[in-house]
Amino acid sequence: MKHLRDTASDTWRRLSVTQQLTARGLGILLLVLGIGAVAGARAPSAVASDSDGGTYTGTAIQSQFRSLRVSLDTTAGELEIARLRLRRAEDILHYSSEYQVPANMVELVYDVALREGIDPELAFRLVNLESGFTVRARSHANALGLAQVQPATARFYEPTITAEQLYDPETNLRIGFRYLRHLIETYGDVKLALLAYNRGPGRVKELMDAGRDPRNGYATRIMEGYRGLE
Numbered sequence: 001m002k003h004l005r006d007t008a009s010d011t012w013r014r015l016s017v018t019q020q021l022t023a024r025g026l027g028i029l030l031l032v033l034g035i036g037a038v039a040g041a042r043a044p045s046a047v048a049s050d051s052d053g054g055t056y057t058g059t060a061i062q063s064q065f066r067s068l069r070v071s072l073d074t075t076a077g078e079l080e081i082a083r084l085r086l087r088r089a090e091d092i093l094h095y096s097s098e099y100q101v102p103a104n105m106v107e108l109v110y111d112v113a114l115r116e117g118i119d120p121e122l123a124f125r126l127v128n129l130e131s132g133f134t135v136r137a138r139s140h141a142n143a144l145g146l147a148q149v150q151p152a153t154a155r156f157y158e159p160t161i162t163a164e165q166l167y168d169p170e171t172n173l174r175i176g177f178r179y180l181r182h183l184i185e186t187y188g189d190v191k192l193a194l195l196a197y198n199r200g201p202g203r204v205k206e207l208m209d210a211g212r213d214p215r216n217g218y219a220t221r222i223m224e225g226y227r228g229l230e
Contacts, residue, residue, distance in 0.1 A: 095124050101133050108169055109146075116177035122190070123177060125222045126197075136167050145169070147176025190228075194219040 088110070096106045113123035130148040131137035143150050144166040154161045154175045166172050183193035183201070196204045198218040207214040 091120060095120070099124060099128055099133065105133060105169070109173060112170060112173040113177055116174060117181045118177045119228045121226065121228055122222070123173075125226065126176075126180065126194070127173070129218075129222055135169055145172035145176075147172055149176045149179065153179055191219040191223060194222055 091110060092103055092106050095101070095110065096103050099106075109123055109127055110120045113120045127133060127146050130143075131146050133146065135146060137146070137148065138144055139148055141150070144163060146169055149166055149172055151161070151163050151166065154166055157175050157178055161171070161175075166175070180193060180197055183196050184190055186201075187193045187196065192204070195214055195216070195218060199214065199216065204214045
C-alpha cells in the first residue's frame, strides 16, 4: 500500500502545473455531479400528483404568481392615487391660505388648471392678478370673470357662448386657461404668452414688428418667484 502511495505521489509531481489543475478540475466536477445525483435521488419527484389525482405541472404556482403580481400592481396603483389625493389636499390648503380664498374656489381653479394643462401655481397667479378671484369682475376693455376673458376670445373656443355665461366660474376658467395654454404652445415661451394674454397677440406682434419692446411689466409681476421655473 505504501508503495502504491509513493508511486502516485511521484507521478503527481511529474505532472505539469496545467495538468495538475486540469486533474483537480475534473475531480471537482465529478464530485459536484455525484452530489447532484444523490440529492436528486433523495428529492421528491418534480412531477407529482395534485389533490384530484391529476398530474401536477406547475400551473398552480404560475397561477399564484400571477395573482400576487396583480395584487401588487393593484396596491401600487392605490398608493399612487392616495399620494396624488394627499398632494391635492396639501395644495388646496396652501393656496387657500396664501390667497385667502375659500376652499371651493381653490379646488375649482386647481382642478380646471390641471385639466387644461396649466400649472396650478401659474393659474392662481394669473387669476389673482386678473380679477382678485372676483367672479363677476369686468374690465374697461370688457374682459369678464375670474380669468378676464373677452367674449370675442371665448367665441373662438365656444362659438355660441354668451357674455353672461362667462361669469360662470368653471366656464370662465376653462376658456381662460385653454387660451393661455394655446398661447404657450404658440410662442414656446411662458412670459411672452402671458404678455399676449394681457395685451392681445395682435398688439404684441404689432409692437415687435415695429421694433418696439412689447413688455409692460405684466408677465414680470406674475412670474416673480414662480417656482415652476426651477
